[in-house]
Amino acid sequence: MSTAHRPRRSCLYMPGANARALEKAREIPADTLILDLEDAVAPEAKGEARGAIAAALAAGGYGQRELVVRMNGLDTEWGHADLEMAVKSGAHAVLAPKVTSARDIERLDAALKKAGAGDGFALWVMIEMPLAILNIHEIAAASVGSHLTTFVMGTNDLAKEYRARMTPERAAFQTALQLSVAAARAYNLTAIDGVYNDIKNETGFAAECEQGRDLGFDGKTLIHPSQVEACNRVFAPSGADVEQARAVIAAFADPANAGKGVLKVNGKMTELLHLDEARRAVALDEAIRALAD
Structure with missing residues (x-):
């Protein structure tokens, strides 16, 4: 599957030091697996975890899931080895922590x-x-x-650095979230929302997924497999959305509407900008269906 059209609704962190988790990940229906060498791994276990991830990726069995290795920073004693392993492992991407400038991107590149x-x-x-x-x-x-293709919001670290509270509406982080989406869209990057910490609060999790979707994020990072199903549902176009999108595409393709910039489709005022949105929704729906095949 082309990486440009790949769904990234659910991006699940998996600890690199946990061999059982790496094995279990082969059966979890997340779009993306982030195999973590940074926060989830103690300093004394980082070398062993790097080897475990390399072995797991070499063994394969992850199907069409996108595979990302979260490395330690280049300024740490592990960063360069993490990056080199990721490149040679068969992973699709590496996730670098704590970037702060264009210079960081240049160094990583x-x-x-x-x-x-x-x-x-x-x-x-x-x-x-x-x-x-x-x-x-x-x-x-x-x-x-x-x-560089993707931003991943680290809202827990932002909360720590801001000295802010993580409230249900995420008021302290709205500026950061919105600026990040704006910058991502300006340069055609993917934008992934941060994690939700209260694993047992299914209602709160679903609400935050919906907020992230409404802000424009492509998907969300997750900390537990139980969050995958709801996340996949929220960040996928609904059946009604896809039906309307196909109707919009058909309406603009109708020769009777040639040259028209505004149409009424199923009672809704529809402009050419809505045609672009419709095409994106249908493409995403088709890509999600391809993952399930």
């Missing part, structure tokens, strides 16, 4: 090229520091000509 990353290998970055929010435009602009 140079390291990827030195490690032999091809054009199809992607750089994802965590947006989790106050300076990243202040520099979000220059970070996004650094994607031009580089491997």
